[in-house]
Amino acid sequence: MQSPIRIWDIHGGIHPDENKHQSVSYGLETPPLPAYLILPLLQHIGARAEPVVAVGDRVLKGQVLAEASGMVSCPLHAPTSGTITAIGPAPFPHASGLEEWAITLQSDGLDAWTTLVPIDDYSQLEAASLLEIIRLAGISGLGGAGFPTAFKLKARPEQKIHTLIVNGTECEPYITADDTAMRYRAPEVVAGIQILMHILKPDVVLIGIEDNKPEAIAAMREAVADLPMQVLAFPTKYPSGGEKQLIQILTGKEVPSGGLPADIGMVCQNIGTLIAIHDAVTLGQPLISRVTTLTGDALSHPTNVMALIGTPISDLLAFAGLQPDKLYRLVMGGPMMGFTLQNLDAPVIKTSNCLLAGTLAELPPPPAAQPCIRCGLCSEVCPAMLLPQQLHWFAMGKDYDQLNRLNLFDCIECGACSYVCPSSIPLVQYYRASKAEIRALELQQHKADHSKQRFEHRLQRLEREAEQKDLERQARAEKTARMKAAKEQQAVSAASVSGDEQPDVARVEAHKPATLTAEQKQLKIAAATAQMALKKARKQLSNNPDNLELQAQVPELEQACADTQLAYDEALGDVSMKAVPPSPAESGDNTKRQLKTDMTMAKAAFRKAERAREDDVENPQLNDQLTEAKMALDSAAKAFADHMANKETD
Template identity: 55%
Template sequence: MRKVWDIHGGVHPPESKTQSNHCAIASIELAEELVLPLSQHIGAPSTAVVTVGDRVLKGQLIAEAQGLISAPIHASTSGTVTAIEQRPIAHPSGMTADCIVLKPDGLEEWIEIDACNDYKALEKTEILAKIRGAGISGMGGAGFPAAVKLNPRPNQKITTLILNGTECEPYITADDMLMREHANEIIAGALLLAHLLDNPSEILVGIEDNKPEAIATMQAAAENTAVEIVVFPTKYPSGGEKQLIEIVTGKQVPSGALPASIGIVVQNVGSAFAAWRAVRFGEPLISRVTTVVGESLALQRNIEVPLGTPIQHILQQHGWQQENAARLIIGGPMMGYTVESPLVPVVKTTNCILAPSRQEVPEQPPAQPCIRCGMCAEACPASLLPQQLFWFAQSENYEKLREHDLFDCIECGACSYVCPSNIPLVQYYRASKSEIRIIDADKQKSDRARVRFEARKARIEQAEAEKEAKRVARKIAAEQAKRLADEKKALAGPQGTATTTSSELADKASTAAKPTDVDPATELAKLERALSSAQSRQERATASLTDMQREDPDNTARIESLQARLKQAQLKVNEAEQKLGSFKAAQNSVVATETIIKQKLTSSPLEQLQKSVDTIGKRLTTARQKLAEAEAAGTPTVEALRQGVAKLQQKLDTSERELVEAKAATSTASEVATEVNSDHNKTLSAADIAIEKAKAKAAAQANMSDTEKRAAQLTSLQSRLTKARERLAKAEAENNENIDAFRIGVEKLEVKLAEAKEDVKEKA
């Protein structure tokens, strides 16, 4: 026989298993409605893929998994979805959660299922997909998705597969009866799981010696296979994952680690059975074997019950005498929890419904002060110090709780069971774990917020740097443009002999716009060296931490110090990357600004006017769209938007008129220039012609007296006013929507003309 080991601590509470293991697994009538919670497993809740009113078939997917640590939900029978709403679920807090409510139609009409005669002909990824798609999760514990356990990391070589058939909790016999009646399928499931894990050297099924019928049946089924049935003495809580590993292999899982880290995978016998049914017959997990037990019931036994069946329906089928029941417990008396409402449904992890009488489970005596007897430490199977954990939990000293490995507690209740002071130790531990998880979640949320804040701050700083660079460039460009305008005016005078071209002037402005206080190449090299240095420090810190974790994993103080050093190095790298990125963005902004300045200065007046007309036209189109939306919505900004449209229309009209005049002037100037340069076969550019025209105009104005200048201005205003009145008359005749804009333009020109006339009279 295989050697087995003992575990530290443990207790021997009354087994109370004979009440429910005397008859075969039975079935009950379908409930009038099934309530299927979207969260029946550890991890993210699934998401409904059906809607109210949909008719579904038995085995049909009704909620899909969300993420890796999640599992899908399937319809337990055929029927109609009547609601998707909050309903009470089996939880110690009595909380509600999103559930799909299904009204059975009694037809039990299945979907088309995909059977497989030889799973070895399939790729392992296909088999895992079948198990995951069937919604298989741990059926003896917290409900961890089975497909995740069966797909370990590439660096984790699995040498031992263990099926947990221990079922050490008092009253519960669901796995016992499952092994008696479905031993062959459980063994087939074990071989299937072993195939997925690359055939580990050991395939073990651990069973306590208080289940002789199950042991005999499983041994017969495992004959001539690689599966070994390991029998060991009854002791609570030998069914805990880490405790079972120590019993059958002698190995201990390190604190905070998973069994896969030492080459072991553990699955419940119920999970192996469900996985086999899913792969071989294509059946999703829609029912499970559950123990229904307690002296307040007329009938105690094991039943195969559809998931989602309300517990109240099950109790009624077993003659529940509610007035004699002390409480209603999901699970066993040691690790189970009380539920307030019998309306909660059966889920994938519901292995027992315990309805004890008041004689079976009397009221808990009031807690007394701790007498420091040490019995809790002797009973703890995880070799913890329950007394110290209790004190730290009372004082809410969460750091000390972490140091004393609170999360290694499996909440078996052995410490509470032996405590002579009747202190509910496990409740303290559960509450502290919950608080620590909340604190950790808040810290993670705070860390994410800090990272987002720092990233936002960096973006703002980068944007400010770009904005400042653009502002400086615009200021320099404006100063240069003003200087260039003065130079052009001087060139246009009668004595102007300079030959500076517009291209040369643009180059001067571009040169002046460049920052001279910092050499960009020097600064870039400096920032790149800083980043390279920070990355080197990060690589050294990573190497040191990796070496320490490999060579001395128990030296937590040194490991934490190296982790802090690595985090600081990572922050330095991030800071260096942000500075380098900001500098490059600022340089790119300066270059872009220089390009724009040069383009503006080298473009001809005609091109500038055309661009102005295009820009104003786009703005006018956008303004009209906003005005139409505002008028349709009846917002109070309609009048302001209407005035804005009128002003833009006026600007567009003025710019278009100037463009037409410039084109005409350019055409004339081009003809003259062509004639002048015909001997040399050259044609002046439009920009040079415009410059020549500007020179001629400036020369003509230079020779005018003040009186002549005022007279010319008066003539120009009269001409513009005449044209504006013509446009207004045309708009009024066509009932143009921009009549107000034309009218405002006429009024402004009339005011300017009146002022000009007054000025002429005063100077006469």
């Protein structure tokens, strides 16, 4: 015998007219298969799903159409078999009336299932495996918020969940979706609870139901029987169905401001979510349908239906006997927290628990707002114990710091304050707008901080790269200096061994001018050209050693290379090198080179004088210069010939 659980009360709350009797007379019905389905990619809190099908693809019931694109996201499945006809913007059930990206599926009427993988004994599976099954089934909270269930169940892995609370309250007027589900699918609800018990292993399981649902309470108690869970009935009050409010009612504990139930070791799940968990694990079926209430005085047949996700709202209203001449306002959700739909072609999504087709008398337009009279009624009924007057004042002034200080985000937007306001001020609308503006500013600030952080990291990276380059440059310079010093040391050592006071290389560098004159540059170019010609001739001769012409050219090129190099060295004015007394063989070679160089220079001077006289024939001075150049050329040629004759005689 389980000990009785104390029922606590919450602050504030109201008792609006229920009107739940309208939609419970016909049980749980199944509407006809729609001709087409519109499946939005964003039916949950988090990232939009990514399509994995293309236009023209034929799909089966239960087949994956879009995969989750992040940790907080849900995949999307085909509610029936058919053909993909469009992927793009489509009507979406939202207060703004804006479109949302969706997959349009044309039904083939066969309703043929894809291959399913049911689990015969889930008790043999680990918690992680069951959570993955739930995630892949695309299950998100069906109570209204639409938070991905698998992520919610492991939101605090380090926190032990000691209490599992099942939310069967459904305190919103008109809505009977959970009431009907508990009446007709209580065994599946209990089976879903047992699966969560296997995953979370809680110490206590509490099923909370308001006392205005006696049939649901009886059905759940019968299904629970002797299982370790308790069905608790408590007095009806709006908004006892809020997650934090229900926890306070059943346990007396409060969730910290800005916190989650998991922070105090609790987790809350909706009735429809538990049925979806049962179907995913036991039957292998993804979330493709949900119980939806169709109610309002504009319907001749108000009821609850098992609607396929993506069914156009107009199809469901037609099934419920919509009377267009009576329809004044169509609300998705209840009259307290719902919003007006702008387009009847919008589809049912995973969070669509009710469609309220109200008449003018049922949902009259609100009177014009009047100035606040500071009566304090809004503070008395606020279940979150906030200060609605102050929130309204700072919301109008856009003082977001004060709104955060007053815990604006603890507001559950239940509408109780607006309901009792004698000045008809739409307080909740102000709160919703301020929340959206604060989120937008926080997102903008987050992007700015992220950009600043990236910029600072880039500057740091560039500084590190510049420092690294400087270090590498210094290392190369030091290495070059060490290599140069080592070569000079080797040259000095070699000179010391041979008896020279200073090596030739050092003497050349010591006497080498800082810059070359035009004549020195020409001689340097001539020496380099002669070396290149000699190298080319030697290479050709090595490839063709029998070529007599090349054999004759190589000695001449060698002599020309030596002569041009000698002329360049002399032009540099290397006195120290000339001071070294050459050997007899070297002296003879130097005389020959000098005579040949003199002859070459005399020949160049003669050609220059000859060209000058051709340009100005009548100038007698040029004739004298030409005669002198001819005499110098003859003298140099004779000296070279005599030297060669004497050398042959020797």
